[in-house]
Amino acid sequence: MLLKRISPAGQWGLLLLLSLILGFGLQAFHLPAALLLGPMIVGVVMGLGGASIRIPSxxxxxxxxxxxCMIAQSLSPGILTPLLADWPIVIGALVATLLASGLSGWLLVRFSALPGPTGAWGSSPGGASAMVAMAGDFGADVRLVAFMQYLRVLFVATAAAVVARIGLGDEAGQHAAALVWFPSLDWxxxxxxxxxxxxxxLAPRLRIxxxxxxxxxxxxxxxxxSGLMTLQIPEWLLAIAYALIGWTVGLRFTRDIVLLALRTLPQMLVSIIGLMVVCGVMAWGMTKVLPVDLMSAYLATSPGGLDTVAIIAAGxxxxxxxVMAMQTLRLLTILFTGPAMARFISRHAGKPPKQALR
Structure with missing residues (x-):
């Protein structure tokens, strides 16, 4: 393939150049998370084109x-207040999301060639990287779980950014114009x-x-x-972080993985879109009973990765x-319920167990 003939240095240069063009091009149209989506899309294209480069862990x-740290600027001890004040609704939305993802995984396994654990972990609406890390310990095909998780991240990130752009209108342009890329920095x-x-x-030691x-x-x-220190995160550093996260997701879409998943790709797409629709309906319902706007509810229930949702929310x-309280609560719940759900789907989806697609 064409990209395999290009040296790694040339591939890095091409990745950077195309990402700058597309990222800032999307930002010119005031699309939220443009500096995430641009590199992510370029990464997907280059990954499918045979690029050998990968983002170091x-x-x-x-x-x-x-x-x-960017998220921390928006958090306070009062983060639990909205959850505790309306806990029945919050728990109801959480349980509904888990049931929807479980049903999605069950149907995916039942009507596709995916083995049970793979379908279950691939459908789990938690942090994508966490789901992939845990999937291998429960007999799932990590390659397919990663493909399913990051395919959903790609869909959710794109849909959320478009919805945010429609909802914001001219406000998005005002926000983009107000950015200061190189502010003065101190200690x-x-x-x-x-x-x-x-x-x-700390994360590896604490196993979080x-x-x-x-x-x-x-x-x-x-x-x-607490007022001990005001966090300083310049826009140029955020842009680098967004690009690295986008590249990490995009470059996972290799030709080999896509060919492996091709047999079940239609079912995967139906599963992803169905789960997104269910979460969108729940978001609309939450706006009727909670003092929260539709965009906040949509991002709070969105079945994407924690990091990508945070990037879109920041813009x-x-x-x-x-948004972060709901997303974090769902991630923690998935971590505890995921193994049991995977075992249930494997046993009751009505198919003999398989280790991977052949």
């Missing part, structure tokens, strides 16, 4: 740490980087899924809300605390 985790910038690094150091994002978010929120005027 350390760079991806560092990007999640920076994103965690607080170094302190912010130190907090971002804690996720890489998505810890590279969640640990800096919680630690940074405590430091920021829109939504209730970040509500």
């Amino acid at each position: 350390l760079c991806f985790k560092l990007s999640q740490g920076v994103l965690g 607080r910038f170094l302190g912010t980087l130190a907090i971002a690094l804690t996720g890489i150091v 899924p998505s810890g590279a994002l969640l640990v800096p978010a919680l630690l940074g929120a405590g430091v920021h809300s 829109t005027k939504v209730d970040m605390s509500f």
